[in-house]
Amino acid sequence: MVFDRVEITMKYCCYCANPVVLKIPEHDNLPRYMCENCGAVHYQNPKIVAGCIAKWEDKILLCRRAIEPRYGLWTVPAGFMENNETVAQAAARETFEEATAAVNNLTLHSLFNIPHINQVYIVFEGDLAQPEPKPGLETLEVRLVDEPEVPWDEIAFPVVHRALKLFFARSQGAHGHVYMADIGAKWGGD
Secondary structure: OOOOOOOOOOOEOOOOOOEEEEEOOOOOOOOEEEEOOOOOEEOOOOEEEEEEEEEEOOEEEEEEEOOOOOOOOEEOOEEEOOOOOOHHHHHHHHHHHHHOOOEEEEEEEEEEEEHHHOEEEEEEEEEEOOOOOOOOOOEEEEEEEOHHHOOHHHEOOHHHHHHHHHHHHHHOOOOOOOEEEEOOOOOOOO
16 A cells, blocks of 8 residues: 555545545545545546647647746647536637637647646647637737747747647658657656
């Protein structure tokens, strides 16, 4: 029974407000936060991040972040999936929220497991409906760029850097299947 990989982030039950304890429930094999008062088991699962490489002709959409983490750096539109939406809907919503841009024809591009931060990052490709994106509330600036114009040293997240490298390699004739990778804590930008 190894508990050292579990972060203590929960102190009280969201149902009855009594303290929770970390232990393995009956018929389970992993430690969970449990309320000994009402019996609730509080499962904590990875967050899903949905992103979109939005295309217009031979260019892609990049957004310069107006929020932390990585304020001022560039990324594709992406963010946490919400309840009651599909992953593709989340990618389209994030594109609209961050760049006031609608996307069509979404197809799965890549999936990255990032267990050290409890995230699964799912990237789609899609076509911009209009070529005039504008910054949303979480964005300082938007640009449509081709590969030589990508500010590679200013990309906010290693996973976005990797997804963009794969996208451009694919546009030059590299393999066409969905890419999947596991990203470790020490993984770099490329």
